[in-house]
Amino acid sequence: QQQVKQSPQSLIVQKGGISIINCAYENTAFDYFPWYQQFPGKGPALLIAIRPDVSEKKEGRFTISFNKSAKQFSLHIMDSQPGDSATYFCAASMVGNQFYFGTGTSLTVIP
Amino acid sequence: DSGVTQTPKHLITATGQRVTLRCSPRSGDLSVYWYQQSLDQGLQFLIQYYNGEERAKGNILERFSAQQFPDLHSELNLSSLELGDSALYFCASSVGEGGNTIYFGEGSWLTVV
Numbered sequence: 001q002q003q004v005k006q007s008p009q010s011l012i013v014q015k016g017g018i019s020i021i022n023c024a025y026e027n028t029a030f031d032y033f034p035w036y037q038q039f040p041g042k043g044p045a046l047l048i049a050i051r052p053d054v055s056e057k058k059e060g061r062f063t064i065s066f067n068k069s070a071k072q073f074s075l076h077i078m079d080s081q082p083g084d085s086a087t088y089f090c091a092a093s094m095v096g097n098q099f100y101f102g103t104g105t106s107l108t109v110i111p
Numbered sequence: 112d113s114g115v116t117q118t119p120k121h122l123i124t125a126t127g128q129r130v131t132l133r134c135s136p137r138s139g140d141l142s143v144y145w146y147q148q149s150l151d152q153g154l155q156f157l158i159q160y161y162n163g164e165e166r167a168k169g170n171i172l173e174r175f176s177a178q179q180f181p182d183l184h185s186e187l188n189l190s191s192l193e194l195g196d197s198a199l200y201f202c203a204s205s206v207g208e209g210g211n212t213i214y215f216g217e218g219s220w221l222t223v224v
Contacts, residue, residue, distance in 0.1 A: 041199075042217060049212065095210035097209040098144070
């Protein structure tokens with residue numbers, strides 16, 4: 001059973017636009033929700049993370065929106081740039097447990 | 112640089128052979144995770160160790176095994192290799208057993224020919 005479901009699989013956005021990637025989770029015990037960014041041939045790198053006690057977290061152009069009742073969280077990339085073109089993974093975890101990753105979203109930002 | 116070191120970076124080997132991938136976690140991290148990523152695929156969780164003990168097992172084949180040593184480095188052993196085992200293998204580490212950030216290494220590219 002997929003613990004974390006991610007959509008869309010791929011996304012094409014114009015430069016300057018907003019990129020939105022969505023994730024949904026099953027286990028209400030999850031208490032840590034990170035997003036990772038991966039460039040080709042590189043390891044995933046932490047982008048931004050949130051805990052369920054807040055509904056939104058913003059770091060620069062990147063924002064996580066978290067809806068605890070719907071068991072959903074999303075990544076918003078404002079003013080998307082060609083350098084943001086990468087694969088993005090959401091994940092969920094809790095203390096004493098492994099990380100569950102989404103299937104990834106390939107983002108392409110067109111100049 | 113995440114602080115997680117993986118060796119070798121690239122490896123080409125023949126079918127039926129055995130290889131060992133090595134991972135040194137970030138200083139102070141007790142957990143080590145192994146993931147497999149095939150071309151255009153997501154991150155497939157293989158196994159997790161915490162302070163030398165196995166903590167969680169994912170879709171790890173019986174031909175694969177891993178361990179974490181007293182100095183906290185970890186090794187992933189892949190045996191009787193098949194063409195389909197060609198993938199990027201990532202090691203990641205974290206301070207605790209989950210619920211906080213994990214940091215990935217740069218990966219080990221395995222090509223089975």
